[in-house]
Amino acid sequence: xxxxxxxxxxxxxxxxxxxxxxxxxxxxxxxxxxxxxxxxxxxxxxxxxxxxxxxxxxxxxxxxxxxxxxxxxxxxxxxxxxxxxxxxxxxxxxxxxxxxxxxxxxxxxxxxxxxxxxxxxxxxxxxxxxxxxxxxxxxxxxxxxxxxxxxxxxxxxxxxxxxxxxxxxxxxxxxxxxxxxxxxxxxxxxxxxxxxxxxxxxxxxxxxxxxxxxxxxxxxxxxxxxxxxxxxxxxxxxxxxxxxxxxxxxxxxxxxxxxxxxxxxxxxxxxxxxxxxxxxxxxxxxxxxxxxxxx
Amino acid sequence: xxxxxxxxxxxxxxxxxxxxxxxxxxxxxxxxxxxxxxxxxxxxxxxxxxxxxxxxxxxxxxxxxxxxxxxxxxxxxxxxxxxxxxxxxxxxxxxxxxxxxxxxxxxxxxxxxxxxxxxxxxxxxxxxxxxxxxxxxxxxxxxxxxxxxxxxxxxxxxxxxxxxxxxxxxxxxxxxxxxxxxxxxxxxxxxxxxxxxxxxxxxxxxxxxxxxxxxxxxxxxxxxxxxxxxxxxxxxxxxxxxxxxxxxxxxxxxxxxxxxxxxxxxxxxxxxxxxxxxxxxxxxxxxxxxxxxxxxxxxxxxxxxxxxxxxxxxxxxxxxxxxxxxxxxxxxxxxxxxxx
Numbered sequence: 001x002x003x004x005x006x007x008x009x010x011x012x013x014x015x016x017x018x019x020x021x022x023x024x025x026x027x028x029x030x031x032x033x034x035x036x037x038x039x040x041x042x043x044x045x046x047x048x049x050x051x052x053x054x055x056x057x058x059x060x061x062x063x064x065x066x067x068x069x070x071x072x073x074x075x076x077x078x079x080x081x082x083x084x085x086x087x088x089x090x091x092x093x094x095x096x097x098x099x100x101x102x103x104x105x106x107x108x109x110x111x112x113x114x115x116x117x118x119x120x121x122x123x124x125x126x127x128x129x130x131x132x133x134x135x136x137x138x139x140x141x142x143x144x145x146x147x148x149x150x151x152x153x154x155x156x157x158x159x160x161x162x163x164x165x166x167x168x169x170x171x172x173x174x175x176x177x178x179x180x181x182x183x184x185x186x187x188x189x190x191x192x193x194x195x196x197x198x199x200x201x202x203x204x205x206x207x208x209x210x211x212x213x214x215x216x217x218x219x220x221x222x223x224x225x226x227x228x229x230x231x232x233x234x235x236x237x238x239x240x241x242x243x244x245x246x247x248x249x250x251x252x253x254x255x256x257x258x259x260x261x262x263x264x265x266x267x268x269x270x271x272x273x274x275x276x277x278x279x280x281x282x283x284x285x286x287x288x289x290x291x292x293x294x295x
Numbered sequence: 296x297x298x299x300x301x302x303x304x305x306x307x308x309x310x311x312x313x314x315x316x317x318x319x320x321x322x323x324x325x326x327x328x329x330x331x332x333x334x335x336x337x338x339x340x341x342x343x344x345x346x347x348x349x350x351x352x353x354x355x356x357x358x359x360x361x362x363x364x365x366x367x368x369x370x371x372x373x374x375x376x377x378x379x380x381x382x383x384x385x386x387x388x389x390x391x392x393x394x395x396x397x398x399x400x401x402x403x404x405x406x407x408x409x410x411x412x413x414x415x416x417x418x419x420x421x422x423x424x425x426x427x428x429x430x431x432x433x434x435x436x437x438x439x440x441x442x443x444x445x446x447x448x449x450x451x452x453x454x455x456x457x458x459x460x461x462x463x464x465x466x467x468x469x470x471x472x473x474x475x476x477x478x479x480x481x482x483x484x485x486x487x488x489x490x491x492x493x494x495x496x497x498x499x500x501x502x503x504x505x506x507x508x509x510x511x512x513x514x515x516x517x518x519x520x521x522x523x524x525x526x527x528x529x530x531x532x533x534x535x536x537x538x539x540x541x542x543x544x545x546x547x548x549x550x551x552x553x554x555x556x557x558x559x560x561x562x563x564x565x566x567x568x569x570x571x572x573x574x575x576x577x578x579x580x581x582x583x584x585x586x587x588x589x590x591x592x593x594x595x596x597x598x599x600x601x602x603x604x605x606x607x608x609x610x611x612x613x614x615x616x617x618x619x620x621x622x623x624x625x626x627x628x629x630x631x632x633x634x635x
Contacts, residue, residue: 136376
C-alpha cells in the first residue's frame, strides 16, 4: 500500500506554465459535481442519517440508550478487546515488517502472503476457524472443557477472532515503508557499534513512527468495528459477549432504532476521529509516511 | 525483538487471556444463561425480571439471568459448540434433540420432564401483509400467485421457518386430498416466491417491515402481533389462513452445563416458573398461547384468532420430520435451489 503524497504544498509555489488538463470547463465542472454528489450520497448522507436517527427521540433518550447496562457492557467489551488485540498486533506487525523488510531469508514471500491472508478470507470463515478449533466438538474442545477454560463464546474467543481479522494492518503499513527506507541507516548504526536492539529502537522505529501510528489507527478502527468474525464466536449473550457492532444489530432487531443508532453513532464517531487523525498525519508527515526521506 | 522475547510475550498474553476468560465465568455462579430463539426477546425480558424477584423473595439469593437470542437452529449449534447455556428455550424439539444427540448434555428423554411436552406456551403461523392487503392474500394458495413475494427465514437455521414450511405443507396436503407429492409441488412453488432467506424469524420480520421487501411475511403469531405493536398497527394487517400448525416451542434444562456450573436448582425453578400463573400470564401478554389459559388475562386470550391447527404428529413427530424435510439432502434441499 502506498500512501498518497499531499499535493497542496507543491502547487502553490510553482505555477504551471499551462493547464495540465485539456478538457473544457463544463466537463471539469460536471465531473467534479458528479464526484461530490457521489460522496454526498454514499458517505455523507448515511453518516448524517445515523446521527439524525440517534437523536430522533431527543438528547435525553440518546444518553439513556448509551448508559443502559447492556450498552455500557458492550462498549467496555469493545474497548477491552481492542486494548488486547491492538498491542498484540502492534508487536507482531513491527516484528513481521522488520523481518520481511530488512532481512533476506527463505520463505519470505510465503510469510508475506500469510500476513495478507486475513484480508482475503471472509470474516465469517475467520470466526468459524476458531469454532472448529476450540468448540466442544473440536479436537481441543474436550480438553479445554475438562480444564475449565472457556475460549469460545467468551472474551478470549472474541479477542482471538479480532486479532486474526486485524492481523495485517500494522505489518502491511510498515513493510513498504521499511523496504523503501532500505538498510543504510541500520548499517551505519551497526558500524558505529550499536547493538541490534539499539539499532531497532533508535533507528528503525523512529524512522517508521508515523507509519506505525497510522497502521495502529486502522487496526484499532477495524478491531472495534468487526462484526462477522466476532458474531460467529460471541454467543450473543447480552451484557457479556456482545461487542458494540453486535449490540447495534440486537437493538435494531428489537425495534429499538434510537438505541441502535445511538450505539452506531459512537462507532461512526470513532471512524470520523480515525479519519481526521489520518488526514492530519498525511498532511503533516506525508514525507515520513511515504518513506521518501529519512527522519 | 529476539525469538525468545517474542514467544515469551505471546505466552504471557495468551495466559492473560485464558485467565480473563476463566474469570468471566468464575464470577457467574448466580447467573443463569437462557439460550433462546429469536422472537422471545420481549417475553423473557419481562419473565426474567419476574423470576429474579420471585427467587430473591423465596431464597434471598440474587440471580442474574442472561439471555442470548438468534435463529433456533443456529442457537442450538452454538450450545453444541460449547455455549454454556443452563436452559434452552428453543423454537422446536428437533433443535433440543440435536443438542442431546451431539453433546449428551441434555438427556435424550428430555421431552416430557415438564408438562405439555415441555412446551409452556404454544403458537401458530399467520401471515402479515401490508396495509389494505393490496395483493388480496387470504390463504396459503394465494402465496404462489404471480407477482407475490413471500418472506420466510431459512428452515436450516430458523425454527419458525420450519413451522412455516410444515404449515404450508399441511394446507396443501388437505387441499389435494392427502397427496404428499402434490403438497411437495406446492411448497416448492412457494419457495420460488421467496426472494431472501434470513437466518432467523426476527431478521425476516425486519426484512419485511423495515426494509419493505415482499408482500407477505410468514410469521409466528406472536411475532406478527409484536410487529403491529412496534411498527404501527396502521401499516400492516394480520391474515389468518384456513389451516395452520400448532407450534410447540419447547424448553429444557441443559443438565450437563447446569451441573458443571452448580445452577441446577435455580435453572429448574426457572423453567417451572414458566408454568406458574405468573409465567402463563406473561406469556399470554406477549402473544404466546398459554398452556393454562385459565391463568391468563381473558383480555389477552381474546386476541388469539380461532385457527384450524394440525400438530407435528401429522408429520410423524419431529424425530421423523426433521431428517425427512430439513436434514442434509432432505425435501427442502431438493426443492430449494436459489436463483431458479
